[in-house]
Amino acid sequence: MRLPLRAGMSVGLLGGSFDPTHQGHVHLTRMALTRFALDRVVWLVSPGNPLKSRGPASLEDRMDRAKALMKDPRVLISDYESRIGTRYTAETLSSLQTSFAGVRFVWLMGADNLHQFHRWDRWQQIFQSVPIGVLARPGWRQSALHSRAARQFRQYRLSGRASHLLAQMPPPAWCFVNMPMVPVSSTDIRKQGAWRS
Template sequence: MSRTAIGLLGGSFNPPHSGHRALVRHAMKRLHLRGMRVLVSPQNPLKSAGDYAPLEERIAATREMMRGLPNVRVEPEAAEGPTFAVDSIAKRVLREPHTDFIYVMGADSFAGLHRWRRWQALMEMVPIAVVSRPGFRLEALQSPAARAFAKAQVPERLALTLHRRTAPAWCFLTGLDREESSTAIRAREDPSKFGMESAT
């Protein structure tokens, strides 16, 4: 099967960690992607602006974390935040109308997708791959997004066909159960490294 789709993975990457790298490798293998664009968000609108290390530092650290992975490109999701995924993905789809995109997210993010701005529009814009995370399988599969788009779920055995499907279409990918968390790393490290006044 030819590799035709480009994966899009967004996030704060504050900081990036080996779980992010593992997720990229897992998604590229399971979906047979020809490339992945890792989009570093200036600011998640659901989080405080004071919790972030500078964007350029996070981009540099993410590029270092992804070093050596073929066809993986790290770039800013936008020049400044807050950033809404539905807007940044729409711009890429319009800019590259002949490219098949798959939006990749962790199961924890999918579980809370209904809190995102115009999340239904995002579901209807591009196919979505939801990658397993420990403790979030049931929460993701029983989430408002999963229930609202139950008929659009693609069986995991057909994951390689996801890029050829018209959105809404989403697939839950098992096989990756990494415990790493940027939040946990920030709690352990010096808060000043991540632009925080405290470790809360």
Template sequence: MSARLLSKSFGSLAVRTPHTAAGQRIGLLGGSFNPPHRAHVAISEAILKRLDLDEVWWLVSPGNPLKSHSDLAPLAERLEACERIATHPRIKVTALEADLKSASTVVTLSFLKRRFPDLHFVWIMGGDNLAGFHRWTAWRRIATLMPFVVADRPDWRLRALSSPAARALARFRLDDSKAASLALQQAPAWSYLTLRLSPESSTEIRAGRASISASRAAKPR
């Protein structure tokens, strides 16, 4: 997307964002959060510490364009659930993608770079995201907008690090021992962090809830 189109697209939009101060280091964790869970919190808290960030913003998406929306809870419900679970004072819950009227990562990151040129952003993704990153719209452009950090996920490390995107960007990878400087690096730059792994996932939580509901419905009354 060209700078002219970005300016035209964003010029009339009122996009609500957390309060900021010049020079802050901000992590951006996007996703449907359908529902949010303890692994989201654990990843955010670990990355706050490991990358020496000031805040992590949860970008609660109106809907992932790569996923079905058939079991997607309403945005207001997901935001409320995020606020309940994200009790750390430096984790901020936002719905700015709804204000942008877009769930496209390249649009979101481009907007934030233009709106806050004096901040140091880091995009946060999971190992499962890196494995399929080459399928994202304008993924090469995303990699040049800001540094990104990949949080390890159970059973995904090998697939993530051997993925087309990881191979294409291999020369820009920082060792995780240098992750504290990642926010200040010139993009493209990225790091793959080994973290304490949690098996919890939104997909499994939804499946468990559906199974419980089905069992209750099947019981004779």
């Protein structure tokens, strides 16, 4: 399915294994739509995370659960990375920007991902290619804001009060926003045995 995106839209991209999707993903997405003034958010359900040794549940199961849980019509659930054969965010962004010229993409992530962002393949290229919206996660604020990536790109940080301008900013640009927390994670759900392996 081709993503129904058009030039002029501000579109957030939330990538991950979604293994499984939970209310934290839903809450983060709704906050991102509001705080970053986005028209759409695309959940990029990945074939697998190169930084994790254990493979996720089947892509079909993860897509089905995501669609069942995220009912907002502004949110699109996509297996784009599987269809184009990418595993790395830098490649995915390059493909999306080529395929959807004129769409203003914003990469979305939780603070826990900013903390270890320097481990991502071509992470500096990602910062240079799209604005990045970072949303608070329980227990990660300080380590994220003192991370290698945050320090290296500190002069490009937009204040939380100006978060609605992020999609209009030329990269590199990033913004950290606080939000009410939902204390749930995919890792905890899998540990509790509440999700198929």
